[in-house]
Amino acid sequence: MAAKSAPQPPSAELIDRLQRRRTIGVMLQGLLFVNWQLLFLPMLWPSTWSGGPFDLVRVVAYPLWPALMLAFIASGGGFILSREVRAVLNDETTHAHRRRALEFGFWGAMAGALAGYGLSLAGAASPLAVAHLVLSAGLAAAMVAFAALELRAQANG
């Protein structure tokens, strides 16, 4: 019986291509998320909150996108890729960039919390809107920071 050959390491071209795709995807996700929030956030102001079916569906659906983004930031994503490819894609620099991006995310969330605090004091924001603000600012900062760090590292090759 023929010996089983060792799996070939993924090619550098494939890894480069997947990495670029991931970086652009993360940047777009972060920017789209901010835009989406800016469009929908005013609808959560107490004066516009009706509590009707549309509002309830939106409130239940909202956490799905942030949950996916959090899962990506925590794990590096690429769940449909092979273990070997995922291991190379999530190498040391990617881990370092994720840690740095999480720091940016923390400061983004803090800025969002302070803004929410101010808006609440002025009676302009519901608790839901403040939660939106904190989550959105934190996630968007983390995603955009990750993409920016990855782009910078990939440049000047």
Place this chain on the structure above:
Amino acid sequence: MAERLGNHLREARAARGWTQADLAQRVGVTRKTINTVENGVFIPSTVLALKLASALESTVESLFELYG
């Protein structure tokens, strides 16, 4: 004054006629990791430094040195 980690990775790689992608594939990392280590932007772990030295048939001490 803070110490700075310098390296001779680019020279060692070029001496073998390898691209960053070649070295990245041999070590099992992305090209950007090789790029950032060569440019001094990223300080590799001991494990990665040993892998780089092994791939280049060199020693960690000859690839990396402290300045300052």
